[in-house]
Amino acid sequence: MEQKNLKEDLNNIAQKVELRETQLLDFLAVIDRKEIKDKNKLIRAAGIPKATINKILEELKEYLEPLGQSAQFRPEWQQEIHKLLAKSSKENSQYLEEKICALFASLRNKKPLPKRQYDQFYATDQTTAKRALTISRNGDLDGRKIALLGDDDLTSVACALTGTAEKITVLEVDGDIIELIEETSQNLNLGIETIKLDLRDKLPPELARQYDTVFTDPPYTPAGISLFLNSALFLLKKSPLSRIYFCCGGSNRAREKELIIQKIVNEKGLLIKEKFSDFNHYHGAQSIGSTSSLYVCDWTTAARGTPPPNLPIYTFQQQKEMNRKRKKPF
Structure with missing residues (x-):
C-alpha cells in the first residue's frame, strides 16, 4: 500500500471509531514515542476510554503487532507510518x-x-x-x-x-x-x-x-x-x-x-x-x-x-x- 492509501484507510478507521483523524494520528504518535507494555498504560498515555481503545486496536490490527511485550508497529508499516506522522508535525x-x-x-x-x-x-x-x-x-x-x-x-x-x-x-x-x-x-x-x-x-x-x-x-x-x-x-x-x-x-x-x-x-x-x-x-x-x-x-x-x-x-x-x-x- 502507498502512503495515500494508508492515509485513506486511517481516515476510514477514525470514522468507524468516531474519532477525528488527528486523534487517531495522536494515538499512533503515542505508540511511536513510548514503550507501552500493557493496555492500561496505553489508555493513560493516549487519554482515550478503554472501550474506544479496544475498537482502535481491533481496527489497526493490520498495522500493529499484537499487544504483548509492548505496543509497536509491524515492521512492514513502520516507515510509512513514520512518514505520515512527520507530515503532521x-x-x-x-x-x-x-x-x-x-x-x-x-x-x-x-x-x-x-x-x-x-x-x-x-x-x-x-x-x-x-x-x-x-x-x-x-x-x-x-x-x-x-x-x-x-x-x-x-x-x-x-x-x-x-x-x-x-x-x-x-x-x-x-x-x-x-x-x-x-x-x-x-x-x-x-x-x-x-x-x-x-x-x-x-x-x-x-x-x-x-x-x-x-x-x-x-x-x-x-x-x-x-x-x-x-x-x-x-x-x-x-x-x-x-x-x-x-x-x-x-x-x-x-x-x-x-x-x-x-x-x-x-x-x-x-x-x-x-x-x-x-x-x-x-x-x-x-x-x-x-x-x-x-x-x-x-x-x-x-x-x-x-x-x-x-x-x-x-x-x-x-x-x-x-x-x-x-x-x-x-
Missing part, C-alpha cells in the same frame, strides 16, 4: 503558516476597502493562517467538507492552501470579496466554491446537512450571532464529529456580553468545546480592542435552530437605529 505547520502569510502579503493590495455596512474589519494575515491551522490540527479540515459563512478575511484560501479539505464552500454577501476569492482560487487551482448569498434570505435546500465543519466570523450582535449559528446548523451534518468555529469580540469591561453569547449557544443545543480568548487580531475594530475570541462548538443531538431576535444583525445598523431614536422628538 509542528514543522509542517510552521511551513504552512509561512506559505499562507506570503500569499496573503501579495494579495493585500487586491483586497477591496472594508465595507462598514457589513461590519468588515480585516483580520491580520497571521490570524487567518492561525485559523486554518487550528481547524486542521483539530482534525476538522483533512478529508472533510467545510463551509464558511462570510469570508472577507479569505480564511477559505488559507484552508485550501493546506491541500487537505475535500470541499470548501464560501457563502458571502459581498460581491467584491467573492470576486477576489474566485480569482485567487482559479490562479492557484484551489477549487473553492463560492455562493453569493445574504444569510437573511433562505439558504439553498441542497446545502442542508452537507458539511462536517462550518467557520464564521459573524456580526457581533445577538441577532447576528443567532442568525449565523442557525445557518451553520442548517449546513452541518448530524454527526458527533461535526463542529462549528465562530468568532466574537467584546470589551473586558462588558463581560455580561459573553453571557449573552453563552445563552445563544446553549439555546442552539451546541456544546462549547473550547474558547480561545484574543485569538483573532484585526486592523481597526478598536471598540473591541482589535481582538476577538474563537469559539469551538460541537454538534449534539439537541442541536437546533432558534428564531433570532427581530433586530438588525449588523452593529452598523444598530448604531444608525440608536442615533435615529436619539433624534426622535419626545
Whole structure:
C-alpha cells in the first residue's frame, strides 16, 4: 500500500471509531514515542476510554503487532507510518503558516476597502493562517467538507492552501470579496466554491446537512450571532464529529456580553468545546480592542435552530437605529 492509501484507510478507521483523524494520528504518535507494555498504560498515555481503545486496536490490527511485550508497529508499516506522522508535525505547520502569510502579503493590495455596512474589519494575515491551522490540527479540515459563512478575511484560501479539505464552500454577501476569492482560487487551482448569498434570505435546500465543519466570523450582535449559528446548523451534518468555529469580540469591561453569547449557544443545543480568548487580531475594530475570541462548538443531538431576535444583525445598523431614536422628538 502507498502512503495515500494508508492515509485513506486511517481516515476510514477514525470514522468507524468516531474519532477525528488527528486523534487517531495522536494515538499512533503515542505508540511511536513510548514503550507501552500493557493496555492500561496505553489508555493513560493516549487519554482515550478503554472501550474506544479496544475498537482502535481491533481496527489497526493490520498495522500493529499484537499487544504483548509492548505496543509497536509491524515492521512492514513502520516507515510509512513514520512518514505520515512527520507530515503532521509542528514543522509542517510552521511551513504552512509561512506559505499562507506570503500569499496573503501579495494579495493585500487586491483586497477591496472594508465595507462598514457589513461590519468588515480585516483580520491580520497571521490570524487567518492561525485559523486554518487550528481547524486542521483539530482534525476538522483533512478529508472533510467545510463551509464558511462570510469570508472577507479569505480564511477559505488559507484552508485550501493546506491541500487537505475535500470541499470548501464560501457563502458571502459581498460581491467584491467573492470576486477576489474566485480569482485567487482559479490562479492557484484551489477549487473553492463560492455562493453569493445574504444569510437573511433562505439558504439553498441542497446545502442542508452537507458539511462536517462550518467557520464564521459573524456580526457581533445577538441577532447576528443567532442568525449565523442557525445557518451553520442548517449546513452541518448530524454527526458527533461535526463542529462549528465562530468568532466574537467584546470589551473586558462588558463581560455580561459573553453571557449573552453563552445563552445563544446553549439555546442552539451546541456544546462549547473550547474558547480561545484574543485569538483573532484585526486592523481597526478598536471598540473591541482589535481582538476577538474563537469559539469551538460541537454538534449534539439537541442541536437546533432558534428564531433570532427581530433586530438588525449588523452593529452598523444598530448604531444608525440608536442615533435615529436619539433624534426622535419626545
